[in-house]
Amino acid sequence: MSSKKGAGARPRAASGAKSQATRGRILDAARQLFNERGTAAVSTNHIAAAAGLSPGNLYYHFTGKKEIVRDLHARYAAAHEDRWDPAPEAPADLVTLRRNVAAGAALAWRYRFFERESRALLRADPQLRADYRQVYERRLAQWLGFAERLVAHGLMRPPRPPGTLRRLGIAVWLIAENWPAFLDVVGDPQDPDQLAEGADLVLVALEPYLTDQGRREWQATAPGPERGVSTEESDGADR
Numbered sequence: 343m344s345s346k347k348g349a350g351a352r353p354r355a356a357s358g359a360k361s362q363a364t365r366g367r368i369l370d371a372a373r374q375l376f377n378e379r380g381t382a383a384v385s386t387n388h389i390a391a392a393a394g395l396s397p398g399n400l401y402y403h404f405t406g407k408k409e410i411v412r413d414l415h416a417r418y419a420a421a422h423e424d425r426w427d428p429a430p431e432a433p434a435d436l437v438t439l440r441r442n443v444a445a446g447a448a449l450a451w452r453y454r455f456f457e458r459e460s461r462a463l464l465r466a467d468p469q470l471r472a473d474y475r476q477v478y479e480r481r482l483a484q485w486l487g488f489a490e491r492l493v494a495h496g497l498m499r500p501p502r503p504p505g506t507l508r509r510l511g512i513a514v515w516l517i518a519e520n521w522p523a524f525l526d527v528v529g530d531p532q533d534p535d536q537l538a539e540g541a542d543l544v545l546v547a548l549e550p551y552l553t554d555q556g557r558r559e560w561q562a563t564a565p566g567p568e569r570g571v572s573t574e575e576s577d578g579a580d581r
Contacts, residue, residue, distance in 0.1 A: 364403060365404075368390075368403060370393075373452070375392055380459065381455060386400055389410065412469060412470050418449065421449050422446070426488040427488075435497065436556065436560050437563050438488075440545070447538050450518070450540065457521075457523065457531075458522045458526050459523075482512065485511045492556070498548075510548075521537070521543065
């Protein structure tokens with residue numbers, strides 16, 4: 343992780359708008375470098391330079407690279423929050439389903455380093471692994487609530503036993519989470535069009551469970567010929 347300066351001590355609590363802005367600069371710089379080079383090839387010195395800071399200033403805000411990765415994961419997870427809104431009055435329709443899957447693909451592109459390297463990162467950091475598990479359980483529960491409302495609205499049918507909506511949700515999670523790592527072997531995880539195919543696969547997995555009414559609405563909500571995900575690197579929508 344390069345520079346040892348301050349690496350053994352916890353940084354002082356940074357507060358105030360200026361400190362938060364500096365933390366944001368560090369996280370933005372780290373995410374872009376991680377996306378381009380991979381986490382192993384990026385040191386805290388690299389991150390500090392890209393953020394326009396000294397290594398000591400970086401260590402004022404973060405203990406090191408692991409904490410930066412944890413904060414980026416927290417940012418990634420926060421951008422997903424409430425997308426599958428569990429509130430009974432929230433919309434649960436196929437337009438929302440398509441929109442949420444597409445938005446998830448766009449976020450996967452923005453945080454593609456994590457999607458590519460998640461297994462190694464989670465093995466290397468027990469705290470990150472615990473955080474990831476909490477996010478997984480929460481988002482799976484949110485998706486399950488959304489799917490149950492699709493069933494109640496006559497748009498979707500649950501899998502035949504022993505299959506369950508929860509197992510279907512796990513299958514969807516596995517497709518979405520593992521597609522970037524799969525591309526690292528058979529394709530190009532830096533190509534936004536190839537990454538967008540993961541969203542297509544999620545929709546392919548869900549389509550057989552639509553009712554006749556659901557299929558009609560599914561076809562009516564089909565997108566135009568545009569493909570791919572946004573390559574915009576700004577995190578403004580995540581905060």
